[in-house]
Amino acid sequence: xxxxxxxxxxxxxxxxxxxxxxxxxxxxxxxxxxxxxxxxxxxxxxxxxxxxxxxxxxxxxxxxxxxxxxxxxxxxxxxxxxxxxxxxxxxxxxxxxxxxxxxxxxxxxxxxxxxxxxxxxxxxxxxxxxxxxxxxxxxxxxxxxxxxxxxxxxxxxxxxxxxxxxxxxxxxxxxxxxxxxxxxxxxxxxxxxxxxxxxxxxxxxxxxxxxxxxxxxxxxxxxxxxxxxxxxxxxxxxxxxxxxxxxxxxxxxxxxxxxxxxxxxxxxxxxxxxxxxxxxxxxxxxxxxxxxxxxxxxxxxxxxxxxxxxxxxxxxxxxxxxxx
Amino acid sequence: xxxxxxxxxxxxxxxxxxxxxxxxxxxxxxxxxxxxxxxxxxxxxxxxxxxxxxxxxxxxxxxxxxxxxxxxxxxxxxxxxxxxxxxxxxxxxxxxxxxxxxxxxxxxxxxxxxxxxxxxxxxxxxxxxxxxxxxxxxxxxxxxxxxxxxxxxxxxxxxxxxxxxxxxxxxxxxxxxxxxxxxxxxxxxxxxxxxxxxxxxxxxxxxxxxxxxxxxxxxxxxxxxxxxxxxxxxxxxxxxxxxxxxxxxxxxxxxxxxxxxxxxxxxxxxxxxxxxxxxxxxxxxxxxxxxxxxxxxxxxxxxxxxxxxx
Numbered sequence: 001x002x003x004x005x006x007x008x009x010x011x012x013x014x015x016x017x018x019x020x021x022x023x024x025x026x027x028x029x030x031x032x033x034x035x036x037x038x039x040x041x042x043x044x045x046x047x048x049x050x051x052x053x054x055x056x057x058x059x060x061x062x063x064x065x066x067x068x069x070x071x072x073x074x075x076x077x078x079x080x081x082x083x084x085x086x087x088x089x090x091x092x093x094x095x096x097x098x099x100x101x102x103x104x105x106x107x108x109x110x111x112x113x114x115x116x117x118x119x120x121x122x123x124x125x126x127x128x129x130x131x132x133x134x135x136x137x138x139x140x141x142x143x144x145x146x147x148x149x150x151x152x153x154x155x156x157x158x159x160x161x162x163x164x165x166x167x168x169x170x171x172x173x174x175x176x177x178x179x180x181x182x183x184x185x186x187x188x189x190x191x192x193x194x195x196x197x198x199x200x201x202x203x204x205x206x207x208x209x210x211x212x213x214x215x216x217x218x219x220x221x222x223x224x225x226x227x228x229x230x231x232x233x234x235x236x237x238x239x240x241x242x243x244x245x246x247x248x249x250x251x252x253x254x255x256x257x258x259x260x261x262x263x264x265x266x267x268x269x270x271x272x273x274x275x276x277x278x279x280x281x282x283x284x285x286x287x288x289x290x291x292x293x294x295x296x297x298x299x300x301x302x303x304x305x306x307x308x309x310x311x312x313x314x315x316x317x318x319x320x321x322x323x324x
Numbered sequence: 325x326x327x328x329x330x331x332x333x334x335x336x337x338x339x340x341x342x343x344x345x346x347x348x349x350x351x352x353x354x355x356x357x358x359x360x361x362x363x364x365x366x367x368x369x370x371x372x373x374x375x376x377x378x379x380x381x382x383x384x385x386x387x388x389x390x391x392x393x394x395x396x397x398x399x400x401x402x403x404x405x406x407x408x409x410x411x412x413x414x415x416x417x418x419x420x421x422x423x424x425x426x427x428x429x430x431x432x433x434x435x436x437x438x439x440x441x442x443x444x445x446x447x448x449x450x451x452x453x454x455x456x457x458x459x460x461x462x463x464x465x466x467x468x469x470x471x472x473x474x475x476x477x478x479x480x481x482x483x484x485x486x487x488x489x490x491x492x493x494x495x496x497x498x499x500x501x502x503x504x505x506x507x508x509x510x511x512x513x514x515x516x517x518x519x520x521x522x523x524x525x526x527x528x529x530x531x532x533x534x535x536x537x538x539x540x541x542x543x544x545x546x547x548x549x550x551x552x553x554x555x556x557x558x559x560x561x562x563x564x565x566x567x568x569x570x571x572x573x574x575x576x577x578x579x580x581x582x583x584x585x586x587x588x589x590x591x592x593x594x595x596x597x598x599x600x601x602x603x604x605x606x607x608x609x610x611x612x613x614x615x616x617x618x619x620x621x622x623x624x625x626x627x628x629x630x631x632x633x634x
Contacts, residue, residue, distance in 0.1 A: 036550075039443045184592050187602055191554035192545050193347075194585075197340055201589050204336050216549045219446050223545045227452070243449065 027087065028061045029054065029263055030080035032073065034092030037066030042237040043255055047091045047114065050259030058267045074098035081106040087266050089259060090114070093160075099123065110271060112262045114255055117275055125275045126258040130160070131167030132312055133251045133285030134211070135319045137233050138171020139308050140249055140287065141209045142179050143301045144231065151182040151202030153221050155189035155214035162322045164213035164235070164251070170319055175304060182207055186217045195220030203230050209248065211235070222247060234288070244292035254284050281313045328591065335469035337586045342470065342478050343544060345582030347372065347536035347553075349481040351560030352567065352574035353488045354532030358404075359569060360492060361525030362505040362625035363411050366422035367403070368533045369557025370429030375400045375534025376541040377433040380548035381440070383450045389542045390453070393477075393535070400534020401527045403429070408526035412519055415629035426557075434550050446549040453477060453543045475543045477535070484532065488571040501525055505623035508630040518630050533557065562609035568620045581605050 031051050033044045048064070055062045063085075065076050073095050080088045081102060088109065090099055093116035103111045103120045110122055117125040141150045152168050154161040169181045182205060184198045195217035199210045203224065210225060211233040212218035218235060219242070225232035226243045234240060234250030241247075258278050265271040278284020287305060290297060311317040331337060351368045358365035378399035383392035407425055410416040441447055455475050462472025471478075492498040500521055503511040508518045536556070541548045559581060566580075567573025584604050612620045 036445060039438055040445050041443055042445065184589060187599070188554055190549070190551050192547075192549050192552055193344070193540055193554065193556075194589075196545060197344060197586065198589050201336070201340065201586075216445055216552070219547055219549050220545055223449075223547070226449075226546070242446075 026059060026061045027263075027266055028063070028083075028085045029087050029089065029266075030083075030085040031062065031064040031089045031259070032076045032080070032091065032095065033064065033066045034094050035067065035069055043091060043115075046237060046253075046255035047089075047259050048256075050256035051089075051263075053256065053260050054263040058264060060263060060267060070094050074102060077102040077111075078105075081109055084109070086110060087112060087263065087271075089262065091255070092116070110266065110273070114258055115253075120273075122273055124262055124271065124273050126262060127275060127277050128253045128258075128285050129277055129279030129319075129321075130213075130251070130253065130285060131163045131170075131319045131321050132280045133253065133287075134164045134167030134213070135171035135174070135312065135317075136280070136285075136287050136305055136308055137211055137249055137251045138168040138173075139175040139305050140297070140301060141168070141211060141231075141233060142172040142175030143304060144248065144297065145176070145179055145207075145209050147206045147208045148176065148179045149182065149206040149208065150179060151184070151199065151207035151210035153195060153198045153202070153210060153212040153214055153217070154183070154185040155217050156187060157185045159323050161185075161213050164211075166322050167319050168211050171308070174308065174317070186214055189215030189217055191217050192220030192223070196224040199224035199232070200228060203228055209233065211251075213251075238288045238291075240288050240291050240293070245296070248293050248297070249290050250288040252286055252288055254278065254286075257282075257284055279312075280309050331587065331590055334590075335466060337583070337590060338470040339474070340586035340589075341579060341583035342474060343582070344585045345578040346475070346478045346481045346544075347539045347556050348560045348563050348578035348581060349485060349575055350536030350539065351533045351557055352563040352578055353484055353571060354400075354529040354536070355561055355564040356488065356492070356569055356571060356574060357501070357525045357532065358407075358529035359564070359626045360501050360505045360623055361522045362508060362623060362628065362630065363408065363522055363526050363529075364418040364422065364627045365407065365526065365529050366419060366558075366561060367407050367425035367429075368529075368536075368560055369553055369555065370422075370426035371400050371403045371407075371530045371533035372537035372540070372553045372557050372560075373429045373433050373551070374403050375537030376552060377436065377537075377548050378534070379538040380447050380450055380541040381436070383542050384448065387451055389451050392450075392542050393453070393538050396534040396538040397531045398534075400530040400532070400537070402530070403534070404527040404530020405523065407530065408523045411526070411629065412522045415631070418627050418629075430551055433548070437548065437550070447547045449546045450542060452546045475539070477539045477543045480535075481539075482575075484535075485571045485575045492571065497521075502623070504630075505625050508625050508628075509633075512630075512632060518632070522630075533560075536560065559605045562605045565609050565620060565622075566605075566612045568612070569623065577608075580608075 089112045091114045096116040112124040114126045182202045186194045199221040209231040212221040213235045222232045226246045231248040239250045375396035379392040379396035382395035383389045410421040411418045457473045462468045500516045504521045563577035566577035
């Protein structure tokens with residue numbers, strides 16, 4: 001009896017194995033967040049929005065995980081890979097090292113990384129033209145400054161942040177050749193106290209608008225602008241709400257768009273691994289909606305921003321990219 | 325070159341130096357209380373962080389930043405008592421306990437931030453303690469520009485230095501504190517309660533570190549953000565050692581570090597690497613410990629749990 005039962009069980013399992021692939025029509029997407037996880041009102045939350053949009057509109061099966069620190073990244077990547085997920089999306093440069101190894105170990109699966117480049121034949125690297133987005137907020141700053149002096153506060157002096165700096169400087173100069181840009185680096189992405197003092201020192205030298213690309217350090221830049229009465233420009237996500245009326249605009253990276261697009265190309269069967277760049281043309285980078293500052297900014301400034309967008313898209317303006 | 329010289333004596337740089345030094349002064353004074361009683365306190369960083377969070381949290385709910393200050397003092401003191409409980413009562417290794425508290429504080433504050441506000445990185449903006457203009461001081465030509473208008477907590481830090489100096493050197497309790505840190509057995513034989521003295525000293529230490537954190541979250545800035553102390557607890561420890569475990573020395577060291585930082589920000593353009601300035605406090609601490617500028621001797625019993633005989 002027992003023998004017969006086990007035979008039956010094995011038979012059912014075998015049938016199940018043969019049949020199941022035909023049921024798995026829905027692609028399965030696994031997404032691994034960066035440190036900080038959901039609720040960061042920035043990168044991770046934006047990725048989540050893109051993932052959910054893909055789930056609703058493309059009918060894919062999605063799953064996600066929030067790792068606590070860099071040491072966990074590889075385990076999570078391998079876990080999804082062992083389960084045979086069709087596309088494993090990792091958020092942030094923090095995944096890059098582990099992903100280079102894991103993607104090589106699973107050559108038949110598709111991987112994607114946001115904000116960094118992993119050069120393996122099965123990895124799609126989703127990067128942003130931050131220099132172009134920074135150019136646009138530079139145009140805003142160049143036209144809005146009354147002192148012809150603006151500031152830039154960077155987190156760490158790394159090539160990625162230089163990209164923001166150079167784009168901003170070129171945008172300011174394009175809109176206002178007389179303007180001067182002060183540049184300072186805090187040496188940290190998590191020291192708002194230093195961010196505040198750097199912004200204050202630039203303000204003391206005459207800067208009346210300060211753009212930051214410095215993660216958590218930027219909270220101090222925005223606080224300084226609020227208490228000392230000048231403008232700040234936010235970065236990565238829409239930071240206008242952090243000090244309404246003080247944050248003139250934010251340079252937004254549309255991580256949600258990148259995540260959605262890569263899933264869509266998998267579903268459409270057009271997924272091509274390699275570097276996929278999101279810029280002004282496809283709306284991957286841009287300014288915020290000026291939610292709280294619409295009335296402060298003259299229409300001529302918006303017009304100039306649109307002009308810059310058109311010229312960058314058409315190639316008439318080429319913003320320098322220090323990474324090239 | 326003239327630019328650099330004018331920058332060296334620029335009042336804006338000095339004013340910034342006081343702002344940057346304030347959290348260091350509070351925490352370094354905290355370190356003095358603890359170590360003078362014989363308990364090594366490398367948990368200043370974590371205590372500052374808890375203070376910074378509590379100040380923001382209480383202010384967020386009450387709208388009254390000074391209540392936030394009180395909350396941070398209490399929370400810091402509780403962290404101090406926790407440290408003392410392990411170090412005094414259970415005689416745990418003080419460095420290990422301090423490290424554990426730092427890690428605990430980092431995790432706890434991020435957890436609470438997420439739990440209450442649903443955000444991982446930064447809290448909402450809260451009411452801050454406004455800057456204060458001192459009517460007489462602000463009239464004095466040069467000094468007025470530096471200290472005439474600052475945050476009340478900056479003045480409080482300077483006052484705390486004076487108070488600490490008096491408490492440690494001019495009061496009976498201060499004498500007991502120092503004796504407990506130098507030779508607890510001898511203090512015990514003349515009737516000083518070693519354990520109670522250490523508990524009180526470490527609680528004061530935590531309260532002061534909490535005040536340092538308060539300055540960051542609701543005076544200098546208007547929000548808490550993850551790990552916003554950014555190593556200031558350790559710089560304060562360095563300031564305490566560089567200042568040879570004395571309040572006035574710690575003040576001088578904190579101001580020097582603050583000044584170096586403020587100057588660095590304005591000299592970045594002329595090509596002094598940021599990294600050089602960042603390592604300066606640690607290099608100076610090593611120089612101090614190596615005895616190049618006179619002896620820097622720690623309280624003799626610092627780091628050793630006291631076991632009462634009989």
